[in-house]
Amino acid sequence: MIVSLSEQGDSSRPIGEALNTVTRRIILTGAPGAGKTAIVRRLELDGFRVVEEAATDLIALRQAEGVLEPWTEPTFIDDVLALQQRREVGAMALTAPVVIFDRSPACSLALARHLGRVPSTALSEAVEAMAGSSADCRVLLVRGLGFVTPTAARRLSLAEAQRFECLHEAVYRELGFEPIDIPPGPLQQRANLARRLAAGS
Numbered sequence: 001m002i003v004s005l006s007e008q009g010d011s012s013r014p015i016g017e018a019l020n021t022v023t024r025r026i027i028l029t030g031a032p033g034a035g036k037t038a039i040v041r042r043l044e045l046d047g048f049r050v051v052e053e054a055a056t057d058l059i060a061l062r063q064a065e066g067v068l069e070p071w072t073e074p075t076f077i078d079d080v081l082a083l084q085q086r087r088e089v090g091a092m093a094l095t096a097p098v099v100i101f102d103r104s105p106a107c108s109l110a111l112a113r114h115l116g117r118v119p120s121t122a123l124s125e126a127v128e129a130m131a132g133s134s135a136d137c138r139v140l141l142v143r144g145l146g147f148v149t150p151t152a153a154r155r156l157s158l159a160e161a162q163r164f165e166c167l168h169e170a171v172y173r174e175l176g177f178e179p180i181d182i183p184p185g186p187l188q189q190r191a192n193l194a195r196r197l198a199a200g201s
Contacts (some may be wrong), residue, residue, distance in 0.1 A: 021194040024098045025133075026198045029107050029179070030142035030171065031165035032154045035190065039142060039182065040102045040177075042191035048198065051091045054083035055111070059153040077112050078120050081105060085126070098198050105130055110171045114164055131175040139172050140194055141179035 030036045035143075037053070044050045060082055062070035070076055084103070091099055103141050105126035112119050119127070148154065148161045156164065180197060182190050 004113070018143050024198070024200065025101060025137040027101045027104045027106075027137060027139045027192075028142060028182075028194070029103055029139060029168050030182075031144055031161040031168065032156055033161055034142045034144045034165070035184075035187065036142040038187050039191050039194050040196035041098060043194060044185065044192075046100055046195060048100045048195075049091065049096040049131055050100045050102060051084075051087050055080045055103070056085065056107075056153055058176060059195065063152055071111075071115065073106055077108055077115075077117060079125055080111075081108050081126060084108075100198065104116055106171050106177075107168060110164070110168045113171070114167055127175065137177065138197060139177045139179045140182050140197060141169055141172070142182045142190070143184055145184050 012065050020060055028036050028040055040050055040053075058076070059070050062073070067073065073079075084105070089100075093164075105123060106121055109119055112123065144158075144161055144165055146158075148156055148158050182194055
């Protein structure tokens with residue numbers, strides 16, 4: 001679905017179970033470098049409760065520990081999933097009319113496919129739990145800006161990022177979601193659109 005910008009706990013529990021405990025669940029997804037984190041920060045400052053992305057923090061930690069490319073480690077995807085689940089459990093402790101999820105197990109599945117990994121049992125179970133709640137969850141797909149700024153955790157070319165974006169969209173659609181586009185544009189316009197969609201309009 002495309003919307004114009006101008007229209008403005010137990011850590012082992014599957015994330016899908018955590019998603020079922022809030023009134024409205026908004027997942028932001030997209031390829032690295034698309035501007036997703038900036039939108040999430042803007043929404044958080046506007047008062048929305050946010051469940052942070054796990055992968056970027058895990059990469060930063062492992063690189064600080066001397067691992068240059070943590071995503072090549074066999075347990076990386078499951079480590080990301082476990083950290084995200086713990087953060088989900090924390091979100092369950094408080095009630096909120098809307099919770100913004102910065103990525104989800106579906107993003108981990110897209111990453112597994114991107115890296116050529118076979119999904120683990122834990123990831124498969126988390127994704128299955130998500131699929132069962134697709135009717136009650138809105139997915140916002142933050143489209144790429146047309147360029148990628150390299151960082152220590154982001155080493156994709158623009159072409160790779162574009163393929164990764166398509167992979168994210170395909171995975172969410174497979175799970176029964178209909179991603180709503182957040183098209184490229186100024187941050188405030190993108191945040192305003194995400195805010196309206198999060199509010200249910």
